[in-house]
Amino acid sequence: MQKVRFHPLFTLLLLTLMLFGLMMIFSASSVKSLAETNNHSMYLYFQKQLVNNIVGLVAGVVVAMYPYTKWKGWMLWANGIMVILLMLVGFTPLGLTVNGAKRWLDLGVFQFQPSELAKVVMIITVAYWLSIAKKHNNLNTVHTLGKIAIYIIGMGALIGVPENHASVVMIIILVTGTMLYFAGLNRMLFFGGIFSGIAVGALIILTSEFRRQRVLTFLNPLADKLGDGYQITQNWYALGSGELFGVGLGLGRQKFGWLPENHTDFILGVIGEELGLAGVLFVIVLIVGLYLFGTSIALSAKDDFGSILVMGVMLLLLFQAAINMAVISGLFPVTGMPLPFVSYGGTSNIIMCMMMGCVYNVYSHTKNTELN
Known part of the structure; x- marks a missing residue:
C-alpha cells in the first residue's frame, strides 16, 4: 500500500462536478421519486446517488492505494474474470434486460453492468502493453498492433453482440486509438485505423434495424416527434426554454413526465432548462478542466505505463462527456451514454470514480506533486 496524494485543483473540480450532479439529480428526479414512493419522498434517486458517490469515492481511494507499478500480476486474472462476467450477462439467465438492452448482471443482492467495468480493465491492459512496446521499441509492429486489435475485437464482440451495447464498444475503440497515437503510433497507421473504424461502424449500423432507425431519427427527429423522435424533440424544448440563465433551479417543466x-x-436537458446556457457551460468548464489537469498528471508520470494509463482515463472522461453532449444537442444519434459524474447511475458512477483512483495512483508516484 502507498500514501495517496491528492492533486488540489483536480480534486476541487472533481468534487464540484459530483456535488453539482447530486443537486441536478435531486431536481430532475424529484417528480419521479414522488410517483414511485406514493408521494412519500422526493429524495429516492438523490439518496441512491449519494450512496453511489460514497461507494465510488471509497473504491477510488482503494484503487489509488495499491501501486500501479504492481498491477501486472493482476491483469490476466482481471481479464479472465471480465470475460466470465460478460458471458454471464450475454448467455445465461443472469443477464437482465432493461429498456430492451441486455446489459445488467442480476446477482439477486445487487445488479451491475460488467461492460462498465470492462472499460477500466481494457484501458489498464492496453496501457501496459503499449508501455512494454515502447520500452522495446516495437510499437509500430504487426505483433503489438495485432495483439491489441485482437483483444479489442474479442472484448468488443462480447459487449456489442449479446448485449447490443455498441456505444461502449465505440468509446473503447476511440479511447484505444487515441492512446495508441499518444504512445507514438505511426500517423499513417493511425489515420488508416480511423478510416477502418468508420467503415466498421457503418457496417454495424447497416446490419441492425434498431441502429438504422436511430440514425434515421437522428437525421430528421421532427418527422416522428411523437414516436422515435420524441425524446430528442422534448430535450430541445427543454434546452430552448432555458435560454441564457434558465427558468430557475427546480422550476423546470420537462421533468413532469415530458x-x-x-x-x-438526458440530465443535461434539465440543466439547460433550469440553469440555461450558463449551467451547461459550467459543466463543460469543469470537465475540460479535469481533462487538462489529468493530462498534466499524465505528462509528469514517472514511466510510460502511468502516463498512458492516465491519458486513457482522461480520454474516456472527455469522449464520454462529448458524446453525451453531442446527443443532447442533436449532433449525434441517441446512445446510452451517461454524462460522467452528473447523470444518475450506480455502476457507471462507481467505475468512473475508480478510474479517477488510477489518476491519483499515478500522481502519487510523480516527483513533482504540485502540478497546476
Missing part, C-alpha cells in the same frame, strides 16, 4: 431519462442520459 422528457424521458431526464435524470440519467
Whole structure:
C-alpha cells in the first residue's frame, strides 16, 4: 500500500462536478421519486446517488492505494474474470434486460453492468502493453498492433453482440486509438485505423434495424416527434426554454413526465432548462478542466505505463462527456451514454470514480506533486 496524494485543483473540480450532479439529480428526479414512493419522498434517486458517490469515492481511494507499478500480476486474472462476467450477462439467465438492452448482471443482492467495468480493465491492459512496446521499441509492429486489435475485437464482440451495447464498444475503440497515437503510433497507421473504424461502424449500423432507425431519427427527429423522435424533440424544448440563465433551479417543466431519462442520459436537458446556457457551460468548464489537469498528471508520470494509463482515463472522461453532449444537442444519434459524474447511475458512477483512483495512483508516484 502507498500514501495517496491528492492533486488540489483536480480534486476541487472533481468534487464540484459530483456535488453539482447530486443537486441536478435531486431536481430532475424529484417528480419521479414522488410517483414511485406514493408521494412519500422526493429524495429516492438523490439518496441512491449519494450512496453511489460514497461507494465510488471509497473504491477510488482503494484503487489509488495499491501501486500501479504492481498491477501486472493482476491483469490476466482481471481479464479472465471480465470475460466470465460478460458471458454471464450475454448467455445465461443472469443477464437482465432493461429498456430492451441486455446489459445488467442480476446477482439477486445487487445488479451491475460488467461492460462498465470492462472499460477500466481494457484501458489498464492496453496501457501496459503499449508501455512494454515502447520500452522495446516495437510499437509500430504487426505483433503489438495485432495483439491489441485482437483483444479489442474479442472484448468488443462480447459487449456489442449479446448485449447490443455498441456505444461502449465505440468509446473503447476511440479511447484505444487515441492512446495508441499518444504512445507514438505511426500517423499513417493511425489515420488508416480511423478510416477502418468508420467503415466498421457503418457496417454495424447497416446490419441492425434498431441502429438504422436511430440514425434515421437522428437525421430528421421532427418527422416522428411523437414516436422515435420524441425524446430528442422534448430535450430541445427543454434546452430552448432555458435560454441564457434558465427558468430557475427546480422550476423546470420537462421533468413532469415530458422528457424521458431526464435524470440519467438526458440530465443535461434539465440543466439547460433550469440553469440555461450558463449551467451547461459550467459543466463543460469543469470537465475540460479535469481533462487538462489529468493530462498534466499524465505528462509528469514517472514511466510510460502511468502516463498512458492516465491519458486513457482522461480520454474516456472527455469522449464520454462529448458524446453525451453531442446527443443532447442533436449532433449525434441517441446512445446510452451517461454524462460522467452528473447523470444518475450506480455502476457507471462507481467505475468512473475508480478510474479517477488510477489518476491519483499515478500522481502519487510523480516527483513533482504540485502540478497546476
